Amino acid sequence: MTVRVARNIPFYVVCVVIAAVFLFPLLWSAVASVQGQAGTGQSQGVGLGNYQVLASFGAGLWHYLFNSAVVSTLTVLGTLVVSTFGGYAFARFQFPGRRALFLLTLSILMVPYATILVPLYVILGLVDLQDSLIGLSLVMVMFQLPFATYMMRISFEAVPREMDEAAQIDGANTFGVLYRILLPAVRPGMITVGLFAFLASWNDFVAPLILLSDGSKFTLPLAVVSLEHESFGVINYGALEAGVVVTAIPCLFLFLVLQRYYVRGFMAGAIHG
């Protein structure tokens, strides 16, 4: 045992050094957000001065957090509902246009995200959803659909059909089969889909930048960037790093708790390439 560990020392040294490089920026931003520094919200000592600056910036930190929470919740729920029904349809039903609709959904991946935002901006204007958190969430659901639909389809296909048939014999209709029999079985797939939808919608920057114009509707990343862009050369870096910390913490937390579901998503993608 001791011999094996000794032989592995170079391995651990290399890993620790690389891990330090990867973790350093995260740790530094947390320290920089509370440490006293001239020209920031915390000029000396250690404290929450930068977070106070952030709390009173623009419409206020809580307001932006609320906007981000609304968009993320709507995106996660919307993605789950649409992709669960869709995955069920593609996995268990034969209907005209089934193959075409599935391929069309996957082809969203082929189209570069940023390039269809300009026409989307115009289209959302036609239905009065420009500059709206609901419109933004709908767009995010659309961008999540290729991965989510694929993930839910293979989750449903992994459940043996005998389970559906047994329930049908007992008199369950298609919705009953889905709700009582299949949903518990595809729950891991739903957690993966929900996690991806949350991380994408909480962190996205381009779509809110283009689709939102009213400052009071800004999501958190957009608000923190505007804190930087509206400072005219005198950037309060302390408050900036406080904004980074607030934005990153929910993602780091969820990621650490749900890591195995996250990796599951990668495995699913790798099967079909």
Add this chain to the structure above:
Amino acid sequence: MPFNGMVGWAYAAPTAAIVGGLFIAPLVMMAWMSLNHWPLIGDHDFGGLDNYRAVAHNDLVVQAVGFTLEYTLVVTVVLTVLGLGLALLVQEGHRGVGIFRTAFFLPTSVGLAAASLLFLGLYSVQIGPLDPFFRQIGLAHGEIDWLGTPASALFSSIALIVWRFAGFDMILLLVGLSRIPTDLYEAARIDGASWIQTFRRITLPLLRPSLAMVLILTITGSLLAFDQFYILTRGGPANSTVSIVIVIYREAFTRFNLGTAAALSLLTMAALVALNSVQLRLLRGESN
């Protein structure tokens, strides 16, 4: 199929509505807008191919295409090599290897916009820790201008992207590595193959699908780079880090020419779809 067809449509209807309304409709709209003079506010009128002519005569577009290709080439090489290196490093069952995987992978959960802001602080003269560190170890004197010259701005953006995405590529490649049957390595060991031989003859060929996936994702992502050049370098210094998507954004929302932005979007999309289908074909040809 056990169930009746029309019931299937009912379950697929939400998907169809989203795909139709928010994907197909914008694509058609994009094509239509590209043929019109379309200001941000006010009426639009038909302009034929005017927008495409404007794109062809825009020097910034030419410069942005060049810069984006250069950036894509460097990022793709660096990220693929580093991702593969990390995957090989933490592939084997050393004690505690999971902790290192998590550490390398952790930046992936931070959004690119937040990561760009984080690095803006890291590179800043006011609170950045890098300058004092490099002075301390004697590698630098005075201030280092991390974002002030075209070369340093490019380097600093790439460092950010490597930090944010290397772990992502590592996981994709780890999944690929775990699918290589261990008895192949066992046979190579018995035959007395060296590490290099094993890597070239077994690992690389069998890892091809995963490597191709990493390449496709990295190339597509880099060609569409936006956040880092909007937040970290703001396209500067002197427009040296203006990417294609930055031009599309500026055309639409600082010059208010939605028509030209749509034309440029359509051209970018066509190029990417073509590129992706070539890559997918290569990938499919290789795995057969």
